[in-house]
Amino acid sequence: MKTTPKHNERIAKMTFASVYPHYVTKIESKGRTVQELHQVIEWLTGFDNDKLQELIDEKVTFETFFGKAHLNPNASLITGIICGYRIEEIENTLTKQARYLDKLVDELAKGRKMEKILRQ
Known part of the structure; x- marks a missing residue:
């Protein structure tokens, strides 16, 4: 499935603060911790907790x-399908980056080992 310009714009305008609580809920409901979530986010983006x-x-x-x-x-090693889109086929850079993050959160929630999530 290809992303549309409207879809890409919607992702660009969405605030991280509006999505973050959903990430926390998803991973905590599966027994993972906020610390692990932050580790994954820091690996992808370089952002520390502060x-x-x-x-x-x-x-x-x-x-x-x-x-x-x-x-x-190593972010380009994140592949697969998330939200109905094959990550490696997404052409819009920002949308691809947002889906990288979604995929990492999904892998964390599914109980994948941290070494695998962080592509080590």
Whole structure:
């Protein structure tokens, strides 16, 4: 399935703070911790706990969130289907980055080992 310009714009304008609580709920309901979630986010973006909280408090959009991120060089190893989209086929850079994060959160919630999630 291909993303549309409307879909890409919706992701760009969505705030990270609005999605973050859903990530927490998803992983905690499966027995994972917020610390593990933060480890995954830091691996992908380079944001430590303080910077992550600052971005949440500022209610930055995903466009700003990923614009400030230093994406892990191994992020391109994140593949598969998330939300009906094959990650490696997504052409819009921002949408692909947002789906990388969704995929990592999904893997965490499914109980995958941290070494595998972090592509080590």
